[in-house]
Amino acid sequence: MDKKILVAIIFVITYVLLILKPKVRHLIALISALIFVVIGIIPIKNVIPAINWNVLGILFGTMGVVTLLIDSKIPALLGDKIIDKMPDVQMAIFALAVFTGVISAFAENVSTLLLVAPVAFSICKRIKISPVPVIIAIAVSSNLQGAATLVGDPTSMLLAGYAHMNFLDFFWYNHHLSIAIPTEIGAIAATLVLLYLFRKEKAPIHLEEKTLVKDWFPGILALSMVATLVLVSFLPYKNINGIVCISFMVIGIIYELFKKEFTLTKKVFAEVDWNTIILLIGLFLIVKALINAGIVEDLAHFLAHLSKGSIFLGYTIIVWGSVIFSAFIDNVPYVATMLPIAGGMAIILHAPAELFLFGLLIGATLGGNLTSIGASTNIAATGLLRKHGYETSFWDFSKIGIPFTLAAVTAGYISLYLIMLPFITHK
Numbered sequence: 001m002d003k004k005i006l007v008a009i010i011f012v013i014t015y016v017l018l019i020l021k022p023k024v025r026h027l028i029a030l031i032s033a034l035i036f037v038v039i040g041i042i043p044i045k046n047v048i049p050a051i052n053w054n055v056l057g058i059l060f061g062t063m064g065v066v067t068l069l070i071d072s073k074i075p076a077l078l079g080d081k082i083i084d085k086m087p088d089v090q091m092a093i094f095a096l097a098v099f100t101g102v103i104s105a106f107a108e109n110v111s112t113l114l115l116v117a118p119v120a121f122s123i124c125k126r127i128k129i130s131p132v133p134v135i136i137a138i139a140v141s142s143n144l145q146g147a148a149t150l151v152g153d154p155t156s157m158l159l160a161g162y163a164h165m166n167f168l169d170f171f172w173y174n175h176h177l178s179i180a181i182p183t184e185i186g187a188i189a190a191t192l193v194l195l196y197l198f199r200k201e202k203a204p205i206h207l208e209e210k211t212l213v214k215d216w217f218p219g220i221l222a223l224s225m226v227a228t229l230v231l232v233s234f235l236p237y238k239n240i241n242g243i244v245c246i247s248f249m250v251i252g253i254i255y256e257l258f259k260k261e262f263t264l265t266k267k268v269f270a271e272v273d274w275n276t277i278i279l280l281i282g283l284f285l286i287v288k289a290l291i292n293a294g295i296v297e298d299l300a301h302f303l304a305h306l307s308k309g310s311i312f313l314g315y316t317i318i319v320w321g322s323v324i325f326s327a328f329i330d331n332v333p334y335v336a337t338m339l340p341i342a343g344g345m346a347i348i349l350h351a352p353a354e355l356f357l358f359g360l361l362i363g364a365t366l367g368g369n370l371t372s373i374g375a376s377t378n379i380a381a382t383g384l385l386r387k388h389g390y391e392t393s394f395w396d397f398s399k400i401g402i403p404f405t406l407a408a409v410t411a412g413y414i415s416l417y418l419i420m421l422p423f424i425t426h427k
Helices: 003-019 022-038 044-050 051-073 074-084 091-103 109-127 132-142 154-163 178-197 217-232 241-258 262-271 276-293 295-306 311-326 329-346 355-372 376-389 394-425
Strands: none
Touching: 003 276, 003 295, 003 329, 022 276, 022 376, 044 276, 044 355, 051 074, 051 109, 051 154, 051 217, 051 241, 051 262, 051 276, 051 311, 074 091, 074 109, 091 109, 091 132, 091 178, 109 132, 109 376, 132 178, 132 394, 154 276, 154 329, 154 355, 178 355, 178 394, 217 241, 241 262, 276 295, 276 329, 295 311, 295 329, 311 329, 311 355, 311 394, 329 355, 355 394, 376 394
């Protein structure tokens, strides 16, 4: 059998299993990668170089720092203070959504949801309204701004690894505004939709008790990590962001050990999403196999052919195709697979690579909000509601998720193209 066909068959089987068996997807990806090594698609000497250790370092270090930050209760206190200044439920939900979105730009999305959800449940219980729409609003907001920064989402880390981007590149890249700007424009549009959807919730609100902060050091640590990532952006070294993130996690662990907080130290390692790290290792190798077999190049040519030579049509296919796919499948394996394909399309169509790469991330990051199964945060949200005795129907989620997603993606899609238009014209 032709090796390209064999690789394609293994990949399709792998992807189907990733969709059908999400709980063991990390093992599926790892086994698939090992198969590619065994059959010689990836030479053993190329296994270590094929894995993007910088991306894994960013993910590992950021998760550790975020665990310390959440345990300190600093974000929860900030949320309380914001909510206490709101006049009614509508504005409280709006403020919660904005706050959640800002946190999600720097923290893992599920952690963001778990951080803000208790405040939302408390509000709903106090004024006797269903928490279902409120928790859904927080869940979709958790998925909103991960594409805005290097540390906001695993997909952002994948993009940074593929395109050799540093922290500041997400704000200013190749002499023009970068992906953070259209992401934030999309966030504004989507959050305004929430303001409209909750327009009838006018009950007054006031928080009598506020969260007590255990320790302010994790907040200083997190801010210092972000500041250091900004500083190293000016250095010529492109692959040290992972070292920076892990270094700050180690500083946090040493600090907790000096305080004899051994339980929290164990929690840092327990809260790290090891399954995602293993999944990414497998995906890096799977994508390498697709590149070695020539499948990535073939798919890039196929999508470029569908575009009929039009950069705008190609861009549209990437963005809205990503929205549709991400509504039903996890965006991490999707983005890992599509990054080299999008890059290849840009070369074939003579387009700026970042137009297609950023478009891919906007569509894939926000597309998961269309359905309750499109993102792990949404699944976690419905699980939280179930634990509190509330079942969530497809319509319960969709009546918020669909308008929210369409507003966010449309605004991001248009604004990114307008940002890139002068550079397209000169190609």
